[in-house]
Structures are given as structure tokens and as C-alpha cells.
Amino acid sequence: MSSTQQNFAGCGDREGKMGIVKVRDLIYEYIRRDEEGNVEGITTAVDDVSLDIRQGEFVAVLGHNGSGKSTLAKHLNAILYPTEGTVWVDGKDTKDDAAVWDIRQTAGMVFQNPDNQIIGQVVEEDVGFGPENMGVPTKEIWERVEESLKAVGMYQYRKYSPNKLSGGQKQRVSIAGVIAMHPKCIVLDEPTAMLDPQGRREVIRAVRALNDVERITVILITHYMEEVIYADRVYVMDKGRIALQGTPREVFSEVEKLKELRLDVPQVTLLAHELRREGFPMPKGVLTDQEFLEALEHCVSAVM
Amino acid sequence: MPIILDKVSHIYGEDTTMPVRALDNVSLVLPDGQFIGLIGHTGSGKSTLVQHLNGLMKATSGAIYFNGEDIDSDGFDRKMLRARVGLVFQYPEHQLFETDVFSDVCFGPKNLGLSKKEIDLRAYEALKLVGLEDDYFYQSPFDLSGGQKRRVAIAGVLAMKPDVLILDEPTAGLDPRGRDEILDQIARLKQETGITVVLVSHSMDDVAKYVDRIIVMNKGRVLYDDEPKEVFKRYRELEAVGLAAPQVTYIMKALREKGYDVSDEATTIGEAREEIKNYFARLVAARKERQGAEDA
Numbered sequence: 001m002s003s004t005q006q007n008f009a010g011c012g013d014r015e016g017k018m019g020i021v022k023v024r025d026l027i028y029e030y031i032r033r034d035e036e037g038n039v040e041g042i043t044t045a046v047d048d049v050s051l052d053i054r055q056g057e058f059v060a061v062l063g064h065n066g067s068g069k070s071t072l073a074k075h076l077n078a079i080l081y082p083t084e085g086t087v088w089v090d091g092k093d094t095k096d097d098a099a100v101w102d103i104r105q106t107a108g109m110v111f112q113n114p115d116n117q118i119i120g121q122v123v124e125e126d127v128g129f130g131p132e133n134m135g136v137p138t139k140e141i142w143e144r145v146e147e148s149l150k151a152v153g154m155y156q157y158r159k160y161s162p163n164k165l166s167g168g169q170k171q172r173v174s175i176a177g178v179i180a181m182h183p184k185c186i187v188l189d190e191p192t193a194m195l196d197p198q199g200r201r202e203v204i205r206a207v208r209a210l211n212d213v214e215r216i217t218v219i220l221i222t223h224y225m226e227e228v229i230y231a232d233r234v235y236v237m238d239k240g241r242i243a244l245q246g247t248p249r250e251v252f253s254e255v256e257k258l259k260e261l262r263l264d265v266p267q268v269t270l271l272a273h274e275l276r277r278e279g280f281p282m283p284k285g286v287l288t289d290q291e292f293l294e295a296l297e298h299c300v301s302a303v304m
Numbered sequence: 305m306p307i308i309l310d311k312v313s314h315i316y317g318e319d320t321t322m323p324v325r326a327l328d329n330v331s332l333v334l335p336d337g338q339f340i341g342l343i344g345h346t347g348s349g350k351s352t353l354v355q356h357l358n359g360l361m362k363a364t365s366g367a368i369y370f371n372g373e374d375i376d377s378d379g380f381d382r383k384m385l386r387a388r389v390g391l392v393f394q395y396p397e398h399q400l401f402e403t404d405v406f407s408d409v410c411f412g413p414k415n416l417g418l419s420k421k422e423i424d425l426r427a428y429e430a431l432k433l434v435g436l437e438d439d440y441f442y443q444s445p446f447d448l449s450g451g452q453k454r455r456v457a458i459a460g461v462l463a464m465k466p467d468v469l470i471l472d473e474p475t476a477g478l479d480p481r482g483r484d485e486i487l488d489q490i491a492r493l494k495q496e497t498g499i500t501v502v503l504v505s506h507s508m509d510d511v512a513k514y515v516d517r518i519i520v521m522n523k524g525r526v527l528y529d530d531e532p533k534e535v536f537k538r539y540r541e542l543e544a545v546g547l548a549a550p551q552v553t554y555i556m557k558a559l560r561e562k563g564y565d566v567s568d569e570a571t572t573i574g575e576a577r578e579e580i581k582n583y584f585a586r587l588v589a590a591r592k593e594r595q596g597a598e599d600a
Contacts, residue, residue: 032447064479065450112477166546167346193477196345196506198546223479226551262481267509267551267573274577280584289555293562296580303587 018091020185020217021053021076021107025085028071028240045071047240048085055184056215058208060228060248063237064262069221072237073189076219077107090184105134107185108178112193114170123165123173124149124158130181141180148176151214152206168199172206179210185217186210192224200224225252226266229287236261253285268292275299305371305388305467307334307357312366314352314524326352328524329366334468334502339494341511341532342504344521345546350504353521354470357502358389387416390466394473396457400445405431405456408445412464430463431456433496435489451482455489462493469493470502475510483507487514512536512550512571520547533569552576 028046031039046068053059063069074080075087078094090106092099111117120126127145136144149155152172162170171191178186188207192200204227211218220227228234234251236244238261244251252258252265255273265273272286272295280299286292314327326349334340334357344350355361356368359375359382368375370385393399402408409427418426431441434455440448445456454474461469471490475483487503491514494501505511511518511532518535520528522545528535536542539549539557549571556568556576566583570576 065477065482067479190477196546197508197548198345198543223477225480259481262479264480268555271552271555271573271576271580274573275580278577278581289551289558292555293558296559296564299584300587303584304591 018088019052019054020057020090021051021219022088023049023051023072023075023085024087025050026072026075026082026087027084028068028075028080029083045240046075049237049240049242050085051235051242053185053217053219055217056211057233058211058218058231059220060231060234061219061221061237062223062225062228062234062251062263063243067237067261068240069237070189071240073109073187073219073221076185076187077109078103079109105181106183107187108181108183110171110174110178110186110188110191112190114167114174114194117174117177118162118170121161122158123154123160123162126162126173127158127176127180130177134181144180144182145176148180149173151179151210152176153202166199167195168202171195171199171203175203175206175210179214179216183216185219187219187221189221190223191220192222192227200227204230225264225269229266236263248287249285252287306336307389307468308332308369309356310367310369312356312363312368314349314356314361315364318364326524327356327363330524330526331366332519332526332529334500336467336500337494337498338500338517339491339515340500340502341515341518342502342521343506343508343511343518343547344527348521348545349524350521351472352524354391354472354502354504357468357470358391359385360391387412387464388466389468389470390461390464392458392461392469392471392474394476396460396474397445397450397453400453400457400460403444404442405436405445405448406441408456409459409463412460416464426463426465427459430459433462433489433493434459435485449482451478451485454478454482454486458486458490466499468500468502470504472504473506474503475505475507483510490514508536508548509550512553520545532571536571537569 026046026049029042029044032041032043034040049072061069075082076089078100081095087094089103092103094103118126120129124145127148128141131141131144149158152175154169154172154176162173192203207218208230210216222228229248231248234246234248235242236251243261244254252269255265258265268289269286272282272292276282281302282295286295309330309332312327312330316324316326342350356363373380375385400408402411406427409430410423413423413426436455445453475486487510490501503515516531518532519526520535528538536549536553539553542548552573553571556566556570559566560568564583566579570579
């Protein structure tokens with residue numbers, strides 16, 4: 001499989017080395033209909049988006065409800081197809097019917113509600129479901145199940161029934177189910193929205209480990225600003241377009257702009273921002289407690 | 305209309321081989337007009353608890369009193385209880401079903417057997433209370449945004465004119481502005497009508513900002529029941545049960561550990577900002593005094 005993928009990547013690559021995900025001039029429109037099926041109008045959910053994501057990157061996508069971020073995500077594993085423009089995943093055009101299954105293996109997806117994604121009666125069975133469907137030999141399925149559960153820190157729960165697990169644990173099982181299919185890229189659409197603080201921490205830690213250790217490309221869609229600070233790059237969507245992009249520090253320096261886009265910044269960033277407005281010599285885009293403490297040290301030396 | 309819980313326990317599957325004690329000897333008093341935050345990790349018993357407050361679930365043992373009356377006694381009007389104690393479930397927009405927003409909000413009061421005029425009036429008031437513009441009243445609820453749908457669902461409960469409003473994670477899945485708008489609206493509503501509000505939440509930052517009392521649940525028991533400042537002092541114990549303090553509280557603690565003379569009780573950005581400003585004002589005053597002494 002890997003050799004054909006490389007061939008495909010070679011064919012589609014005209015602008016130097018192609019990233020794992022490449023989106024060009026993507027437009028997605030859907031037609032609204034009333035109860036009788038008459039056309040009421042057309043909504044453009046994604047409006048002329050282009051982006052490139054390199055293998056191994058951690059990319060976050062922010063945006064208010066209805067900004068088009070989930071619609072964009074669904075293009076990355078061929079759940080939706082572009083109205084105009086093209087999406088390539090690992091060099092394959094998502095419009096190519098023959099490539100759909102390869103694409104879905106390359107780019108796995110994790111959704112918001114863990115209860116809608118778990119089907120097995122036992123954790124390890126659930127994780128083995130994906131590779132089993134791919135026709136992976138039994139022995140290798142078990143190896144994959146073991147390594148995937150270890151990667152998300154759920155190996156000791158392999159014999160549990162999923163309904164005995166907490167939300168964060170279930171969501172980590174969902175992630176293990178995706179990585180057992182050996183994807184190069186994993187797309188997470190608000191994976192922590194329904195979790196308590198502990199569950200959120202567990203899931204984000206597992207996702208970061210996948211990226212750091214396994215070098216899996218991560219595309220994280222979220223409404224929690226503090227989950228974004230570890231990303232390599234952040235895209236902010238508004239009205240189907242990319243309104244802001246940059247490193248977390250660059251993006252979170254734009255406090256007022258983010259508020260206009262119905263978003264927020266992490267609490268520590270906001271506190272630094274408010275102090276800066278009060279005349280404190282605080283830098284823009286403070287992201288962590290540690291940076292805040294250092295910045296405040298400077299403020300102290302400034303008044304001493 | 306105060307609600308009193310006296311040693312309430314609830315056991316799921318009591319007569320099976322795997323009984324689960326979801327509530328364990330819970331005693332609470334919810335007086336009129338409080339804004340209460342109910343926190344706890346998934347499975348700590350929060351949702352089971354709130355479903356007892358309006359009689360949707362029956363306690364295995366113990367008693368619940370609404371306005372002094374045992375809600376389990378013969379002849380107690382449970383239909384009245386459900387109208388007085390309004391419960392907004394998680395993702396309430398999934399329960400919208402009417403063809404337009406206004407009819408959906410009318411559904412509850414209609415079932416109370418009120419006159420058409422009274423029903424319309426209540427629906428109108430409720431939609432105004434949640435801050436929905438008139439333009440949306442005759443649109444299909446399914447054409448609205450997530451935040452707007454959720455407001456319609458909350459209005460549907462408000463139209464019952466409850467004395468107690470319970471919201472189970474009303475902001476889950478909303479963007480930050482949507483979160484603020486809904487919570488600001490609920491805070492204003494509480495101000496204007498004086499009703500009791502119980503907010504079930506996983507966001508410590510939100511709870512710290514809005515409520516005047518926090519009840520922490522763990523393993524079916526009440527772990528803490530106090531004002532936010534006092535509860536968040538126990539941040540280590542909260543972490544041990546899957547919760548946390550607001551992020552600013554951690555910053556203030558780190559500052560104190562570094563030797564800054566600031567209080568670590570701040571739980572909101574505003575409090576933290578003022579605390580740091582005051583600290584710097586003291587630094588500057590001390591420096592001036594020193595310089596004054598040197599000059600003299």
C-alpha cells in the first residue's frame with residue numbers, strides 16, 4: 001500500500017514536496033430546502049479555503065459555531081466532497097472514488113460524542129474493529145490493539161466494558177480505534193466538548209503524545225483556547241474563510257480580533273492583556289503560567 | 305420555594321447483582337434566590353441529583369421537600385412540581401420539534417391548560433428573557449444557530465414560570481461568545497426574576513465567574529458545599545476527584561510561591577488583575593517612600 005501512495009504523491013506533486021493534506025480553493029455549498037423540497041437558498045459553508053499541512057504537524061482549527069470548521073474537517077477524509085476546488089490527502093484527490101478507502105485510512109477521524117463512536121462490548125474488541133475491517137491478519141490486529149491502547153494510556157482497561165469507563169477514557173478508546181488503523185493523520189472534531197476537566201486533560205495529553213512520539217499529524221478542532229497553545233499552527237475560521245492564521249502566540253496576540261470572531265484567549269493570556277492595557281510592560285501573546293511569571297518579573301524590575 | 309433533601313440515596317439496579325449507588329446520603333438545602341454551581345466529574349451523581357429535584361427520579365431512601373411538602377407523599381401534585389422546578393437537559397436543542405420557534409416555546413404552557421392569551425404572553429416574555437430577537441419568532445427552530453436553538457429550548461422551560469431553574473451544562477459545545485451570552489443572560493434573568501438557578505457545569509472558569517455557592521459531588525456524595533473562594537482553595541483535593549480550580553487561581557498561587565505578596569484567593573480574571581495592580585501600587589508607594597527618605 002505504501003508504495004502506491006508514494007507513486008500517487010509523486011504524480012500530484014507539482015509544487016515541490018506535497019504535504020499530508022493540501023486544500024486548494026475549496027468551496028462547499030449546500031442547498032437549503034423547505035419541507036416540500038423546494039430550494040430556499042444556497043449556503044456557502046466553506047468559501048475559498050487553501051491550506052497545506054505537513055506530515056507530523058500539530059494544527060489547530062478554531063472558529064465559532066457555524067464558521068465552517070467541521071465542514072472543512074469532513075472534507076479531509078472524504079465524508080464531504082468539494083463543490084469547487086480540490087482536497088488532496090497524502091497525494092490523493094478525495095473526489096477519486098477509488099481512493100476513498102485509502103484516504104479514510106490515512107486520515108482517521110474522532111468526533112465529539114464518545115458514546116456514538118464505540119461499538120465493541122470490550123475495549124480491545126472495539127479498538128480491533130478498524131484493522132479487522134481492513135483485513136489485517138489476526139496476529140497483527142492484536143499487536144496493533146496493544147500498541148494503540150498503550151499510546152493513549154488505556155492498556156490496563158483493555159478487558160473493560162466501554163460503558164464502565166469515564167468520558168475521557170471512552171474518548172481515548174475512540175482515538176486508539178483510529179490509530180490502530182495506522183493513519184498518517186488524525187482529525188479530531190471537538191473531542192473534549194463533552195468531557196470534565198480531568199477527561200479533557202487526559203485526551204489532550206494523549207493527542208500530544210501521538211504527535212510528539214508517533215509523529216502522527218494532528219488536526220484538532222476545538223472551542224477550548226488553552227488546548228491550542230501546543231499547536232504548531234492555528235487557523236481561525238469565520239464565515240467559511242480563514243480569518244487568521246499563525247503560531248498560537250501570533251494568533252493569541254490578537255485578543256480584540258478573536259473576541260470579534262466570537263472566540264476567546266486562554267485565561268493567562270487575557271490576564272496579561274488586561275494588565276498591559278492598564279499600562280504594565282507585558283508582552284503580547286503570553287501563553288503559559290511560566291511566561292506570565294517571567295513577564296511579571298520584568299514588570300517588577302521596571303518599577304523598582 | 306426552598307427545596308430540602310434529607311439523606312437522599314439513589315441506587316441503580318438495586319435488585320440486580322451489580323447495584324450502583326449513584327447518590328449516597330445527600331442532604332442539602334436550596335433556599336430561594338441563590339445562584340448555585342453543581343460540579344463533579346462524569347459519573348459523580350450530578351445528573352441523578354438534579355433529576356430528583358423535580359421528581360423525575362424517585363429516591364431509593366430519604367426524603368425531598370418542596371416548599372415544606374414531601375414530594376413523595378400521597379396527593380402531592382407532581383405536575384405542579386415539574387412546572388415549578390424547570391429542568392433544561394444537556395443539548396436541549398435536540399428536543400425542539402415544532403415548525404416555528406414561537407409554537408415550540410408555547411408547548412409547555414399549553415400543557416398547563418392556560419388560556420391562549422396567557423400562553424402567548426408567556427412565550428413572548430420567555431423569548432425576550434433569553435434575548436432572542438423578534439425576527440426569529442416565526443422561523444423554523446432548525447434554521448437557527450446552535451446558541452440560538454439552545455436559547456429557544458431554555459425559553460421553553462422559562463415559559464412554565466419556574467421558581468427554580470436547573471441547567472445541565474447549558475454551554476457544552478458552544479463557542480466562547482455563545483458561552484458568555486447564555487450565562488450573562490441567565491445571570492440577568494436571575495437578577496430580574498429572583499429565581500433560584502442551579503448550574504451544572506464542567507467549566508470551573510464559568511462557575512467561578514457567576515455563582516455564589518458551589519456544591520461539589522464525588523461518588524454520589526457532597527464533597528464540598530461553600531462559596532467559590534473557599535471551594536477553590538481546595539484545588540489539590542479537587543484535582544484528586546477529576547476537577548480543577550480556574551486557571552487564574554493557579555497563576556496567583558504560583559505568584560505567591562515566588563514570594564509575591566498577593567492573595568491567592570482570586571478566582572476570576574478581574575479579581576486577579578486588581579490583586580496584581582494593588583501589589584504594584586504598594587511597590588511603587590514603597591519606592592517613593594524610600595526615595596523620599598533618601599532625599600531627606
